[in-house]
Amino acid sequence: MSEIPKTYEPGQVEQKWYSFWMERGYFTPQIDRDREPFVIIMPPPNVTGELHLGHALTATLEDIMVRWHRMKGEPTLWLPGVDHAGIATQVVVEQKLAAEGLDRHKLGREKFIECVWEWVRKSRQAITYQHQRLGASCDWSRERFTLDEGPSRAVRTAFVRLYEKGLIYRGERIINWCPRCQTALSDLEVQHRDVTGSLYYLRYPLADGGFVTVATTRPETYLGDTAVAVNPEDRRFDGLVGKKVVLPVIGRVIPIITDSAVDPVFGTGAVKITPGHDPVDFEISERQGLEIVNILNPDATMNEQAGPYSGLDRFACRQKVLADFEKEGLLEKVEPHSHSVGHCDRCQTMIEPWVSKQWFVRVAPLAKAAIEAVTDGRIVIIPQRYTRVYLNWMENIRDWCISRQLWWGHRIPVWYCGNCQQLTVSVDEPSSCAHCASRDIVQDADVLDTWFSSALWTHSTLGWPDDTEDFRYFYPTSVMETGYDILFFW
Secondary structure (H helix, E strand, C coil), X not given: CCCCCCCCCHHHHHHHHHHHHHHCCCCCCCCCCCCCCEEEECCCCECCCCCCHHHHHHHHHHHHHHHHHHHCCCCEEEECEEECCHHHHHHHHHHHHHHCCCCHHHHCHHHHHHHHHHHHHHHHHHHHHHHXXXXXXXXXXXXXXXXXXXXXXXXXXXXXXXXXXXXXXXXXXXXXXECCCCEEECHHHEEEEEEEEEEEEEEEEECCCCEEEEEECCHHHHHXXXXXXXXXXXXXXXXXXXXXXXXXXXXXXXXXXXXXXXXXXXXXXXXXXXXXXXXXXXXXXXXXXXXXXXCECCCCEECHHHHHHXXXXXXXXXHHHHHHHHHCCCEEEEEEEEEEEEEECCCCCECEEEEEEEEEECCHHHHHHHHHHHHCCCCCCCCCHHHHHHHHHHHCCCCEECEECCCCCCECCEEEECCCCCEEECCCCCCCCCCCCCCCEEECCCEECHHHHHCCHHHHCCCCCCCCHHHHHHCXXXXXXXXXXXXXXX
């Protein structure tokens, strides 16, 4: 008998026993129709690198539950996997290429995707190795990746079914735009930070003499103004409603209107309306029938609509606009002002509200069912105080922008016909237009928000949309171990 070591040496013990467990299939459950299974589908780590301490914590918590139920003799499935993490992974690979003096546009889409796959293969190997070294008792025979053929087909199937039910549509709406990633972002991909900036009071000349003063934190966006608005209950502006304003420098003539969305306490009580670059102003424009003027290029430089400011970076334009207003005696005053500003969750660039044609999920009918499931008691949220948080979020939710102007991810399963201009929406790649049989069709270049596939993870991993044995037996799952914020993502 060998001598027992004075200190525990994990390297000599753990790999031996983990291999022993794996070889004997101890982590792979057998389907037993007479017993109820215990199931955890691992929330998939992103293939953006390696696991961190937080992953070790969550893996430990899940493993505790899994091993306990397995020891009780229950058929226990802990299914592992990783997430392609669209924008997050693309940003990491782009940063790696930038260090080498390259960018994705120089490489082209196909070559760039090859670079991402090379990164992903290394990241997946590292993540699997780390989980195994932690002793995670996952069923590795069922390991999945969100871009595997099975989960990918689930994504396409979900898209097509939602589209056919009228719950997915393509429309021009105001979205969050990241100028660095040059893609749309959902509200949940935007981090809001309190920023100490300035509130600028600008004088807009009236067409018949005099002026009206508006306050704004983004003076450069005056170039996209299509109205000045006041609250209909604000008697200070009774004599101005219906009059015209002439925007300085560019000379656009715009009306003074009333709208109940205007806060009479903010600034002077008169606000500039920029439908192309502000969510509230966009909604006002829809009610009032105002023109939408987009003044930005995708990289946040000013476009031809900005007139003499065309080509300037947005912040350089701000300074030039302020200088021009001051020169003309139209900059009334500047005050310090703290406000919340959105930033891209991945690259930390300040986002721009931007009107763009994108794909959306019509959320209200889905939210209605989710609200009823809680209010009628079928779902109980613990602790109870989070019920109000959940309901408030669901009752005020906006349509979900699901298209991303990225190259890495699930391509949107829509093909545009060059002959009849109709759309073909299909799970399988078509060879011709579904409407006129023309072969002149091109697939949408955008990819889906990574959460579109993540939201299907608990059932796409088990074979859905096929009626598989795993899906029939192991779904629905028993526990989802996550941070509470996952409620807003999944």
